[in-house]
Amino acid sequence: MIHFTKIEQPGTDQAEARWHTRLDPRHTRAFGCDECHAVIFAPGGDRDGPNSAACLQIPEASDSEIAHALRWASEYRTRVLAICDTSQQAEAFAALAAKELPGHRRVPLETASVGKWGPAS
Numbered sequence: 001m002i003h004f005t006k007i008e009q010p011g012t013d014q015a016e017a018r019w020h021t022r023l024d025p026r027h028t029r030a031f032g033c034d035e036c037h038a039v040i041f042a043p044g045g046d047r048d049g050p051n052s053a054a055c056l057q058i059p060e061a062s063d064s065e066i067a068h069a070l071r072w073a074s075e076y077r078t079r080v081l082a083i084c085d086t087s088q089q090a091e092a093f094a095a096l097a098a099k100e101l102p103g104h105r106r107v108p109l110e111t112a113s114v115g116k117w118g119p120a121s
Contacts, residue, residue, distance in 0.1 A: 020109060021090040036083060037090035040112050041097050041104040043077040053079040058089045066093075070100040080104065 021037035028036040042051075054069040061069070073080045080097060084090040094106060 019091075019094070019106070021084070021087055021094075023109075035085070037085070037087050038109060039080075039082045039084065039090045039094045039097065040107040040109065041073070041080040041101055042107050043073075043079070043104050046077075046079065051079055052076065053081050055081045056083070056093075058082050058084040058093055066096070067100075070097060074101055074103065077103070079107075 019039075021039055023036045023038055025034055025036075028034070054073045056066060056069055058066075069080065072078070080101065082090065082093045082097070084093060097104070098106065
């Protein structure tokens, strides 16, 4: 099992906390990736277990593909997973998704791992 933690910073609220996004290199190196980051959003009320998802590779996905995936996820209340090359890309995507998916919440990677949510587990 891969363990990831969200970094809680003293004196800040949840919205300002920094999130870990890096997937464990022991697992990603098998696919030729020394550094790989993931960001996950889930619709409000989502539970562990199987559910549909919009999955994106950043920076490979075009702006129109990202916009379409976020609209689709909002309309159909699906999870969103973005796999990114860098932590900067992951945080930029997280900021966009938070704005475009008001009915969703960001899911810490350790929660996704425990819930067996695909590549995070």
